[in-house]
Amino acid sequence: MHASFQPTQRSAAACDAADLRGRLVSEDESAFRSPFQRDRDRIIHSSAFRRLKHKTQVFVEHEGDFYRTRLTHSIEVAQVARTIAGALGLNTDLTEAVALAHDLGHTPFGHTGEDALDALMKPYGGFDHNAQALRIVTSLERHYAEFDGLNLTWETLEGLAKHNGPVTGALPYALAEYNARHDLELSTHASAEAQVAALSDDIAYNNHDLHDGLRAGLFTEDRIAELPIIGPAYAEVDLLYPGLDPYRRRHEALRRVFGAMVSDVIDTSRANLLAANCGDAQAVRNLGRPVIAFSTSLWAKLRQIRDFLFEHMYRAPPVMVQRERVTIVVNELFPLYLSRRDLLPQRWHREIDTAEDETELVRLVADYIAGMTDRFAFQEHARLTGADILRDAT
Known part of the structure; x- marks a missing residue:
């Protein structure tokens, strides 16, 4: 008999809406939504979020209806992030808000469009999609009477700015511009929730790019079955379901790859949080190292998968x-x-x-x-x- 789901006790390292560091423009908070739920809802209802449905993930939009777009990718990241945050006792609403917003600043045509725009903008401070996401939610979305942007909480803005780690040295123009009037403490790590969103991005695209690459015929299942994590997943499916329909076989194998990545992050991060013994969210920021991580062994295997995808998908003719x-x-x-x-x-x-x-x-x-x-x-x-x-x- 399978064990039933048990709610996880709240971690001391979690961001607490009761300790909110506020919004740039003061507002009365909602009587029935937490501040981070409100952030999430504003992101979902933004114009920039809707436009993600017609923005490239890997394949340009006109190439097919079944490939991921920036919108479907963002939704998948948010689902993974909420699962991991819940398992670790972190704030799931904040995690989800950061995950949904993390790609709002992407140009058309994905990273290719970003590279082109960055080159054109070099004389003017360059272009960075993470900084542009911050610019969108703090300035370019203009729907509200009392402020430009979405007036998100400090915690969500911090997560957008530095979910990939501290931002030091020469700052992207849009990030420097906003940080000058609303200090996001860029030299420290982000909250554990934002760190979860960052790794969920890795998990989502490693998984769905395998799906999309197979569908596009850029590589075969026999070829990816030679890779770590993926090979054992296919072997397990073949043992359990011999002769399974090829499409179901693919789905069953790749969902196991997905599960292996999620489980590894949860187990590794739970141990990291326990060892760090952070008494509050600020202690996570000041720790000097991330607390949300893959294990060393799984990260080495993921690097092999990423190298394969780079050669056979992202740089395919x-x-x-x-x-x-x-x-x-x-x-x-x-x-x-x-x-x-x-x-x-x-x-x-x-x-x-x-x-x-x-x-x-x-x-x-x-x-x-x-x-x-x-x-x-x-x-x-x-x-x-x-x-x-x-x-x-x-």
């Missing part, structure tokens, strides 16, 4: 062809908007007219391009240049 095409789109749209500001929507004109310097003006163009979906970027490029990248490629 069909993917590289698309990378070249979409880079052209970004490289040609940017100077067009910069030289012809009348091409931007009317509601952007007031800010363009009141821009204080060239950097601020160029930033507005970058904001506009970064906010585009894949399909809109293709449409705008075709409309403004007369060249149809998709049609000409066929």
Whole structure:
């Protein structure tokens, strides 16, 4: 008989909504939602979150209906993050908010679009999707009467800014701009909840990129069965369900890979939290090392999987062809908007007219391009240049 689920006792290291460090603009909190639930809900209802449904994860949106997009990826990350946080006794609502928002700053065409925009923005402080996510939730979302952005809690903003670790040295422009007026303590680690969101990102994309790569025919199941974690998962499925339908076999194997990653993070992090003996969330930030982690052995195996995906998926010839095409789109749209500001929507004109310097003006163009979906970027490029990248490629 299987053991039934037992709720986990709250960890002393968890962020507590009762100890909230506030919002930049003071608000009365909700009578029936916690501050972090409210953050999560504002993120879900934001325009930037909706646009993720038409933004590239690995495959550009027009390549197929079954591949992950930034939206489905973000939802999967949030599901994993909430599971891990719950098992560790952390604040699941804060974890979910950070996970859902972590990719809001992505450009069209995923990391390829980001690389192109970063190169174009080098003279003006560069472009970084994590910093852009912060810019979106603190400035670019403009729906509320009393403030720009979503006015999220300090804890959620901190998680967005440094879920991958302390941010030191030369800061991305958007991050430096906001941190100057609302100190996010960038030199320390983020909360345990934000650390969970970061590792959940790794778990989600390692798992779903295997799914998508197989569906795209970039590699075979026999080939990935040679990899650690994956090979034993397929062997277990074949032992339990001989002759299983190929699609069910794939799902059963990869869900075991998924489970192995999640279980490892929970077990390793539970031991780390116990050893660190952090009395509160601030102690986690000041610890000087992350408390949420994979075990050394599993991390070594994941590196082999990631190296395989890099070679056979992220740098596969069909993917590289698309990378070249979409880079052209970004490289040609940017100077067009910069030289012809009348091409931007009317509601952007007031800010363009009141821009204080060239950097601020160029930033507005970058904001506009970064906010585009894949399909809109293709449409705008075709409309403004007369060249149809998709049609000409066929």
